[in-house]
Amino acid sequence: MTSDLNTPNLILLGWSQFFNGQLDLEEFETLTPVRLSEVRRRSIVVLTPDLERQEIALTGDHVATDMAVGDFALTDGERLIRVLDRKTVISRKAAGVSAQAQLIAANIDTLFITTSCNLDFNEARLERYLAIAIEAEATPVIVITKADKPEDMPGEVYADRAKALYDGAEVLLINAKSPDDIARLERYCGMGQTIALVGSSGVGKSTIARGLTGKDIEVGDIREDDAKGRHTTTSRSMHRMHAGGWLIDTPGMRELALHDASEGIATLFEDITDLATQCKFSDCQHQTEPGCAVRRAVENGELDPERLERWRKLMEEDARNSETIAEARERGRKFSKMVKTTMKTKKARRGE
Template structure:
């Protein structure tokens, strides 16, 4: 079976980034897995191989799904991404954690039981909207819903954001998988997110034909438990690519203000009509949001979720920006010290 770069998801977006010399001397590859000291790559023939990271490149510079240029021994550079899904990394240090790159569709998985949670789904939707990735809410366990009929869960999911597709499925049903596979054609890249226990492993196995176990990551140390936890890319039966992501208990947003504003567009538009531009939408007079709640036009719980996501994103974005600024300042200081030492030796 023959392949070309289009099979990997390569488009003109990436071709335009190459110089004539790079066309002649380097090989375009896609990052299939990121490890601590290296990456696993796929070439146009779909051969997998490892490349060590040398020079200034480190593992945190890469996301599964990245396109890069490589020679026989190493990765030379990462190409600009078409889309990027990231979050604020867990832990004390403020920095972004890259999740998946060059994704076309995000499968946001939940289930017809207590796992269904509007607030969690909204987080993933804000992430997808900000990254300009098409969101599909996949509600599993339609064959055994709890508390209410599966159609009610579908309605709740559809009400969250009209820009998302909603599929309510039995992950063990062949016809339901055919509906999922319409997003999974050749060259298309799907990322799979959601909490543990909602059927992500079943979906991943069904789409790829491989026995894939998607585990969980502990937020305190990012080490997996019970099952495989590294993010990896697999070819699907429909010809596209699946990037699995271990279950994330907490998805800390950053730099997602536009995504949040779009997701809560009705609230955002109302906020712009408040009497005061710095309105906190709490006790201030002339607050359009407060008036809409009192008149029954806005759900107060949804407004509170909007407020929480907006404030969290602003805090995380500012913290990461400050951390980057400190890093640049420290790097500049180190270079200055080295320069002074070298000048002293020369004298």
Template sequence: MPARVATVHRAKLTAQSVVGPLRPTLPPQVKTTDFAVGDWILIDPETRLLVRRLDRQALLQRRTEGARFQQLIAANVDTLFIVTSCNDDFNPARLERYLALANEAGTKPVIVLTKIDKTADPQPFADQAAALQPGLQVVRVNARSPEAAQVLAPWCGTGQTVALVGSSGVGKSTLLNTLTSKQGDEAQPTGSIREDDAKGRHTTTSRSLHPIKGGGWVIDTPGMRTLHMSDISSGLDMVFAEISELAPHCRFNDCTHDHEPGCAVQAAIAAETVDPARLERWRKLADENRSNTPVATGPRGNKIMKPAGKRR
């Protein structure tokens, strides 16, 4: 019987199936950390024993500081709603990290601007967001309004899975309740952004899968204030396409786009066709990605993975 992982805890999984919610029994030597919310699995209908996990179509994951392995965020996500609000939480550098994460996973990113009722003009926020990646879609919603579900409906139809990511307090839980029509005791607890520093309080403590009224699925995730770059080179190239597309025209193959003669990126900056602030953010993320991405080292047949280290 097919089922879909709804929550992952230290000692158990829960899943959604055609017969309703259930708790699969894990075989010996199988760990819950091998699964992500959104995974499709096969279960023996009589014993509830988990038989196997089906191949993933997409996997969102991140490497936390000091961790040896990637942390699984969500699986089989068609669209990643990157939620940010029209106030001091709006941070282009952080949004670029989320975009790289989505790109690397093969998931379509959409920027969702919330708190539009709290600002006189949300258009400047929308313009800044749209400029972060070619072809990026940006939508504006009041997360508490039923109209928000209509705005996001193109990505939430039958057979579609979306995931919500963003800082605490930007309206992810409110948006989840709107998409799933949850009210009262069933509703996800919501918080707010503190006015003094525009930071939110954690109300979602674990990842979870929920059915959307329109036939799709939504995965809620806890707020992430830090997102380290690792194993994400292709995703960065897509975010900073204006830089990655110029790089092959530089005189040197290993050009850092800083001081080298014949640098096509520096020429574009001089011509004011590339934003120097974008180059600075690209350099920071590229260096971080290089430092955090393990490389295989050692003799053939006995290689181990070690951090690459910073570029000299």
């Protein structure tokens, strides 16, 4: 192999036994592992085991849409040979009518889900990001900013509301401009660790990123397709943090729609998942069916009806966005047929 797999720099990049086990003997001896730092339309920028940046043109069957910042890959020094399987991946449904997934970031260890102590705080939005993190098998951390100037209620109340959503996520209440508070995040940012930030505009993602890296980084809120479907340039890249780890900036993740996240939703709403197994019918929709354990829990005050409604909306969103292209076309045909039938009925009633 052209590089020792146990070199400190390769481990610093995030290399682990998970990736080591994917190489055969010939690849060990002849190829070099790299990590994708940027994905461009016709090329990628990688970080080598020497932590040097190298641009590699994409040729042959390699296309940018099959790759994500954070991917590990093998090169022969000049050409990309193959991308390794991902430990974690965050993706979203591509814009437009396509049912394809658009890769956002790969091999993330921790997802910082950011909100703030004001009207931006929204349980439904936090639950969407939590489901995405759980599905991706990344560690979710809810970071609530503006702790120094909370609106409407004390910051601790916001923190308690966040903690009630999922006991598997740590909740940190911070002032993003405070070096001491930024230091509290750094235990997730050490050597070999990779993080990403998601959340609404104005909650302090860029301030957090600056505190962790010392750089001005635009994190999120950049649209990739305008109202007419035209593509606008959006760049994702990986940045070294003071604590030794890596931050992947994530433009376009402001509204990250769920898809293929049923397991994440089931884990996040474990109380509802468990109740559903007690329903009389296995295909119970928890609407008007007799013997519904979920509705009974709501009626008995054991389950918050608002939480049930948020679960229902996420399940519907995930099902809608996870459908195949064929299913999407079939749904469109059924809708078109329904519209035509309705119009025909209306005309018949008017005697036309």
